Amino acid sequence: MWLGALVDAGAPLSTLQAAVDALDAGARLDAATVRVRGVAAVKVHVRLPAGAPTVRTWAEGRSLLDGADLPAAVRDPALSVFRRLAEAEAAAHGTDLDRVHLHELGSLDTVVDIVGACTGVHALGLQRLTSGPVAVGSGTVATDHGDLPVPAPAVIELLRGFTVFGGGSRELATPTGAALLATLTIGAPLPAVRLTGRGRGASDPDRADAGVLTVLVGDAEAGAAADPAVLIEATVDDLSPELVPVVLDGLRHAGAHDAWATPVLMKKGRPGYTLTALVDAADIPATQAVLFRESTTIGVRWFQINRRPLPRRWVTVQVEGHDVRVKVAEFDGQIVTTAAEFDDVRAVAEALDRPAREVQAHAAELARHVVASWDRSG
Template sequence: MTHVWIDASAGIAGDMLLGALLDAGASLDRVQAKVDAVLPGAVRITATEVHRAGLRACKADVTALTTDLPHRSWRDIRGLLAAGSPAAAVFATLAGAEGAVHGIGPDQVHFHEVGALDAIADVVGVCAALDDLGATTVSAGEVSVGSGTVRSAHGLLPVPAPAVAELSRGWRIRSGGTGELATPTGMALLRTLAVSCEDLPSMTVSAVGVGAGSRDTPGRPNVVRVLMGGKKTATQDALLLEANVDDLDPRLWPGVLTGLLDAGADDAWLVPILMKKGRPAHTLSALCAPAAVPAVQARIFRDTSTLGVRTSPRAKTALDRTVVRLDVAGHPVAMKIGLDGGAIVQVTPEFEDVAALARALGIAESEALSRAAHGALSAGMIVGEPVQPDG
């Protein structure tokens, strides 16, 4: 299992991430070939060594070989990309964010800066580079998004730009400096390809890549880093927190469970029980890592009426896992994949994405599930087979 962790503490852009992956060992020739398959004869990718605030880095540049640089709609771009590919999912994520910002449907979005040839090359190139490196999982840390204002095709916008702010939902971000440090394309790549937002995980590092941005800011290296290697996912220590509750308004339970997950629990659930004197009640259970116990236990006391919490040790064995976001009828759907020895054991669509797909297309959720399952099969996500990313 090969894990790639993205350090976006100085910001992120498509060309910066591409440069970092090339620096980590991805083949420029193979990346160029994947881009040529989408944009034949349209762009040339080069990688040069530069310095940013005194640090060596790889600068990836995309040079247009054509004067045909039209604005493109999401429908136009979707026609260029392989259906179900990670690159298509990245643009579907980006189209969804831009559509939300402007109050229109994804198919109505017309890309300006991000629809140019270089942005398409960045997205396809990053996906191809991850494929070439054999990456099976990707995660990333907190993202610096910048501050101030930025000029765009829509005028002067605050930083983070509206699309970046939309793409930041559910992710840890900070200002981190002045100017635009995170671009919509960079954030869409990170949000589509990264399984989780986490600090540097325990891993045996096999390669490090450093990708440079265009500006050289004194005292602040303008770079994206990637660390690649084996990530241990063996049996883990866990603790089970339990409490019996017989006097809580049942309408509060969904919020209690959500709150425990937000507090750091790996899982949380309820089991109906019968207590002394025949009183109906529930056992509230939360499974979490030792480090999360204080926060989860405090949340139980805050959100329920219990006077005590039982704690017992558990050993948790989890499959290696990754998330691949597919383009299903122009909408991103995350597929949660369980892996054992690199082979697929389970493939499950994220139901919130399925529900969103059903609402967007005006179809039943059962039909949306079927479409997602068909998309997974078409993309080669078959039980017993290895993950086959396709840039």
């Protein structure tokens, strides 16, 4: 559905096909306008030749993408999506990244979907993507591991922090689609924009319960870039300091964008904490429950605020042959901050016997060069 929605929104099918051709695997894309419950949408079919290569592991997928003649603005996000998918599968099946076998990647079409989606986003010049609540479905789905419950374990791993709902009695969110959402979008309400275009992508138009993915394209209006959010907080003076991180982790798992504790001085000079979470309005009940369950508070308060999150994207760079993920944030078209994933930094520092701060700084500098190359090629 991603490919259909992006093509319908204006991404040239020929541009997507050129990117797929760079994989040198003979895959073809066909697009057709179909009707789903009376609404026009685009269905993109991925046609694979007989004997198309299989992609079962992270190493195989990475090798295929690294060897493709793709612009950095497509290859790097595609690698990030593929890695995110592999990590989710590894977490779901209790193994590590290099050992996991990806049940959805039995053929080339998953890589084609990822490359096509990243190409479409780049072709449309989209700088920031947000996603509303995600329909995941219910029931079971057949995989190489046997029948799995819906949503699949990897989908659950990928959509942590997103608002989800059932929406039907079949699989509505696949691991590949969830990996694209988790890597390329922010789970947040649609901000105020001047609507300039739209696209609709269809799943299987022959099914009565066929799905449609809608993409809205717009320009952020001056002065209207703020997103509404809610601050929910509680103040306590009898909570053990060892339990404060437990409360904060619980708030994040309940959907909070962020959570923190602020030392305060309370009545009679007693030291305490204000426990605060930044949440969407829909997550107030879940985060409120965490505060009552995990802390000693007997009351909470909340109020609406406006926030302006900077557009950000994940870049995967290599530090002496080791992958490090870096989050890059931009303001007014310029990079203003970079943040390397510290778990990656620590692992690379240990592997290379280098100070973590050196690995961190080197990864940040590499990420800046990668984003600059995207801008030059775009």
